[in-house]
Each structure stands twice: as structure tokens, then as C-alpha cells.
Amino acid sequence: MRWEQSLGKEGEDRAAVLLQNKGYTILRRNYRFGRAEVDIIARKGNILVIVEVKTRSGDPDIDPGDSITRKKINLLAGAAEAFMLDEGLMLLLRYDAILVEKQGIHWEITHIEDAFYPAE
Numbered sequence: 001m002r003w004e005q006s007l008g009k010e011g012e013d014r015a016a017v018l019l020q021n022k023g024y025t026i027l028r029r030n031y032r033f034g035r036a037e038v039d040i041i042a043r044k045g046n047i048l049v050i051v052e053v054k055t056r057s058g059d060p061d062i063d064p065g066d067s068i069t070r071k072k073i074n075l076l077a078g079a080a081e082a083f084m085l086d087e088g089l090m091l092l093l094r095y096d097a098i099l100v101e102k103q104g105i106h107w108e109i110t111h112i113e114d115a116f117y118p119a120e
Contacts, residue, residue: 014107043091052072056100070119073119095118
């Protein structure tokens with residue numbers, strides 16, 4: 001596994017633990033639909049949460065959230081709809097981002113609820 005992949009997996013693992021500690025149930029990780037991959041699909045109450053995890057190390061001036069493009073958001077929306085249909089779920093839908101930054105041995109994790117919305 002390449003270093004970037006290892007860092008990304010560690011970031012996703014830490015994001016999943018953070019969500020669980022906040023009372024979310026992890027339903028699926030790395031869900032694929034077409035060209036989309038949803039890092040984490042979680043549920044809290046009657047809300048299905050589609051979570052995009054962005055992990056970075058190094059330059060503190062680079063915002064990892066900047067890499068969540070409109071194209072990516074629309075792919076996530078399609079995957080979310082497919083997941084709900086496949087699972088027979090009728091829930092509210094929310095899109096969150098979790099930004100994970102590794103600085104040396106320290107990790108900073110930021111959970112942003114309602115981080116983005118798909119185009120209508």
C-alpha cells in the first residue's frame with residue numbers, strides 16, 4: 001500500500017471512530033456506485049449522513065476541504081440515492097465532511113455537518 005493510501009485509510013478510520021463516539025451508526029464504508037465512492041455512510045436517528053473524508057499531512061495552509069468539487073458532490077448524491085433505494089431507507093439526507101490533518105505525530109479532526117449540497 002502506498003503511503004498516501006495508508007494515510008487516507010488511517011484518516012477514514014479516525015473519522016469513523018469520531019462519528020461512533022458522537023452516536024452515529026456506521027452503515028457502510030467505501031460504498032461504490034458507478035464512478036462514485038462514498039467514504040462513510042452513517043446514520044443518526046432519522047438522518048442518513050454521507051461523509052466525505054479528506055486527509056492531508058504537511059502544509060497547514062492547504063485546506064483539505066477545497067478538493068471536494070461540484071462533480072464529486074453530484075456523484076455522491078447519486079450514490080446516496082442508490083444506497084437508500086437498495087436498502088429501502090426513507091430518511092432525511094445530509095452531506096458532511098470530515099477533514100483530517102496529520103502534523104507530525106498529532107492529528108486534528110474537524111467534522112463539518114451540512115458541509116455541501118448537491119446541485120438541484
